[in-house]
Amino acid sequence: MTTSAHPPPHAEGSYLDPGGRKGLLGWILSTDHKRIAILYLVCLTVLFFAGATIGVLMRLEQLTPGSTIMKAQTYNAMFTLHGVIMIFMFVIPGLPAVFGNFLLPILIGARDVSFPRLNLASWYFFVAGTILAVMSLFTGSGPPDTGWTFYAPFSIRTGTNVSLAVFAAFILGFSSILTGINFITTIHRLRAPGMTWLRMPLFPWALYATGWIQVLVTPIIAITLLLVILERFFGVGVFDPAKGGDPLLYQHLFWIYSHPAVYIMILPAMGAISEIIPTHAHRTIFGYKFIAASSIAIAAVGSLVWAHHMFTSGMSEAANTIFSLLTFLVAIPSAIKVFNWTATLYKGSIDLTPPMLYALTFIFLFSIGGLTGVMQGALALNVHLHDTYFIVGHFHYVMFGGTGFGFFAAMLHWFPKITGRMYSRKAAVASWFPLFVGFNLLYFTMLVLGMMGMPRRYFDHLPQYHTGHVVATVGSWFLAAGLLMLAGTFIIALFRGEKAPANPWGGVTLEWQIPSPPPVENFETIPTITRPPYEFNPVEAG
Amino acid sequence: MEAERGPVIEDRTFVGVWIVLLFLTLLLVVSGKLFHEALSVPALLTITPLKAGLVFYYFMHLKHEGPLLRTMVFVTLATLVVFIGLLFVDISYR
């Protein structure tokens, strides 16, 4: 217990101010899941804005035909870096690393995860991988120019710093794997007495499915990246046609990981939405079992569709057909979630709080993203749309409109719990307008540009695409403004926000039954669970 | 405590499995080196998983583990099999 002359801004005995090691060491040596979550949050915020800045610069380049602010080679490095940072260092760790780490033990009534030291190790791996990736920018022959997909044979032959960059991604993979191992074990072993699987909230269900994907497919990208390094240094030949290798096998191995990886990205965001909607509609979730089962189904079926990234690469017709069919199937469990969230709203006591606003936006943007994905799954359409801006628009709708806005919604929902402070609702809602307008101006325009034939990863564009590029770039400015406003809302709240109560939203899951911010050990006594997770007594609502 | 941690496996069980594994290895080498491809490839494809299975079942005591761990092992191996299977849908028909 700390004592001081001035009252601390947060509760004494909370995880923010426990006894023991003080200062920076107290944070970077801590095995407390809540502190580790904050460590991840700080890193991810910095990296997100770095990646977003690169995106803004890319859009500036496309503002005029020809070179605007950079050379072609620089542009190649820019989109590679933008992808590597956003995917490996923001979206994949994303919600699991921040909200999973902070909330999973609390939501299941535990004091920490099963392997707290392994948890800290996963953050160390993350930092190491990030440092290596930054190093790849400044050493050797410059940053990689292959795109984040590192396709062979170009990635084998290009002189740029591919080896260091893929080694960084390899190290980052360990962070993901360790998180998955920890969460799976935690959910199996540390649920509170009485919390059967069917009494467990939906965010842990999502994290469970995500954990299995992390464990079962991340090692495939690990070996693929290792092989790229072996190819570059020793010429083993696995992707080199001159030695009998097949570049298409690189694509297969790459996408066997990278497609399920997008479900690592989206499932936790969907899990957060499944917590936010019932809480702010003060109504139990519709179809709890179906939402839980759909998380598992997405993980399973999503691991079978990878070659839909390769329809035009030269696969057999049989493979094209089968993967197209499987791709249509994987949309079904996602749709089930969307229907169930919407049904949850019906006859609910809806509070249009910032979390609810952003959660509803998630549903809208993710639906556009998902539907455009199904379009791409159709072989005839794919021939025209592959490697165009349509694809770029699609994945930004799901990864940014989906996971990104899901991250924002989760932050708005759980910020009071994590920090013990409340942000300005007006500021949060005000941020929404430039975010929403900018996002759609930027990415819907890309869908149109793609259908018109604008190729992706092109430094320059033909005159017929010029108007679209200008509109998109203006959209990126609105988007950037909205991001800064939202970040500012949170940062100001950290220093000047009002003290938040334990339960600002009237929620019924376990995190709202403990103080804001939580004490180190989460619960004074571990609760015994006897009811399903989303039971709202009308008297308690609001 | 012992009941919670599973039975203590006697040495002779492990030694017995080891002897079977050595014998299977002998079979493997003989069929690989002496038989014609038509016979040796099926032999390799049966004996090898059998050896691996013995190690999983006895040395890694899956025999005494509950359905949870066994299901997890099955899911992992099945995932690998499915990956290879779907991959061959491409490369077999090119």
Place this chain on the structure above:
Amino acid sequence: MTGGVRGEVLAAGPASRASHRDPLGAKIGMWLFLFTEIVLFGGLFILYSAYRARYPHEFHEGGQHLNWIIGVANTVILLTSSLTVALSVTAVRKGRQRRAMALLALTVLLAAGFLVNKYFEWGAEIRAGLYPNGPELAGRAPGEQLFFGLYFSMTGLHGLHVLGGIGVLLAMIGLLWRGRIRSDDFVLLENAGLYWHLVDVIWIFLLPLFYLSA
């Protein structure tokens, strides 16, 4: 299970070493890690199977140049080392710490023997120019070059895991010496054993794939 066993234990009060122990959880975590190893090598097996289907003749040719006697010897070594590590777990459970340490030391010796064999084996192949970008290999058919590329990659990655395993086993000997691993708390040794057995299983598959490819 209606809720974690640990959940009920922790409900009692603040942490103590005994109440934090969850051997089943530790075992689950270890198996999950082993799954990542299975998939890691699985990726290489996927490549092997794809290329073997494409270049059956060249893979057969390449296999003729490998030293199957060392391959089989190494198999016997690893199978025996699996035995010794399994026996060491039984020894610990029966309270026979020194016997367990001796068995682990034997395991380490066998593992080292495996690596020594590998050193000589690879040495011979490298001297013969049969390595990626090596002089002898460059003149051979593409499929055969691929065979050797996969051979060095897969046995190399496996060898690294043997090396890592030696480190782990030595650490286990140390923990046994300090009494940290005992008959009532041996999950660390059990888990180390699981790792070692997986290293053995991977070699069980590598043997026919490279040394006995008919």
